[in-house]
Amino acid sequence: EAGVVQSPRYKIIEKKQPVAFWCNPISGHNTLYWYLQNLGQGPELLIRYENEEAVDDSQLPKDRFSAERLKGVDSTLKIQPAELGDSAVYLCASSLVDGSPLHFGNGTRLTVT
Amino acid sequence: AQSVTQLGSHVSVSEGALVLLRCNYSSSVPPYLFWYVQYPNQGLQLLLKYTSAATLVKGINGFEAEFKKSETSFHLTKPSAHMSDAAEYFCAVSGYGNKLVFGAGTILRVKS
Numbered sequence: 374e375a376g377v378v379q380s381p382r383y384k385i386i387e388k389k390q391p392v393a394f395w396c397n398p399i400s401g402h403n404t405l406y407w408y409l410q411n412l413g414q415g416p417e418l419l420i421r422y423e424n425e426e427a428v429d430d431s432q433l434p435k436d437r438f439s440a441e442r443l444k445g446v447d448s449t450l451k452i453q454p455a456e457l458g459d460s461a462v463y464l465c466a467s468s469l470v471d472g473s474p475l476h477f478g479n480g481t482r483l484t485v486t
Numbered sequence: 487a488q489s490v491t492q493l494g495s496h497v498s499v500s501e502g503a504l505v506l507l508r509c510n511y512s513s514s515v516p517p518y519l520f521w522y523v524q525y526p527n528q529g530l531q532l533l534l535k536y537t538s539a540a541t542l543v544k545g546i547n548g549f550e551a552e553f554k555k556s557e558t559s560f561h562l563t564k565p566s567a568h569m570s571d572a573a574e575y576f577c578a579v580s581g582y583g584n585k586l587v588f589g590a591g592t593i594l595r596v597k598s
Contacts, residue, residue: 377529413495413590413591414590414591415490415576415578415588415589415590415591416530416576416586416588417588418585418586421585429585464529464530466529466530474520474532474535475530475532475586476532477522477529477530477531478529479527479528479529480527480528480529482527
């Protein structure tokens, strides 16, 4: 089966610019996650979806970050405007159902200059 | 709430030597525990998981981990290191709702 696909792999933008990341989960996986991984740290959950519903977005900085999962399949994470501190790797993961193992994509490495 | 502490941000072993990566957890509910591996510029891959069945869990690539409730530990071991094991390893814990909390990671270096 195809794994979790993320694009782009790398993105360099200037501060105050908008940026968007895209994720296509494994087919049939109902649960989708966005994680933030800062250099030298473990991933931290930003948002979790069950189908198209965001069931845990408590760690998402809502002043500049937004996410959507239309039709319960693909998902987009957006930052507007980006700040220097947003430079990190953004990981998408999916699981068959809540509680089953997570499958991660290769991530998008964002550099804000 | 759950938390994870990984002792040692860097571990270096010789090829063929024992690998031991330490993980201690804190959880207010019976935990599910995981080890993930991350190779450079890739996502995380599940090595093994503990879900309250056998306390000794065997994973992929010859790794195993033992759940010790009395010590709140879930250390990862491999009897003989291979060059291909060089990567970053993350311990993670979850309670209800599958909210995974990751440790800061341990970079494993394997010397020839």
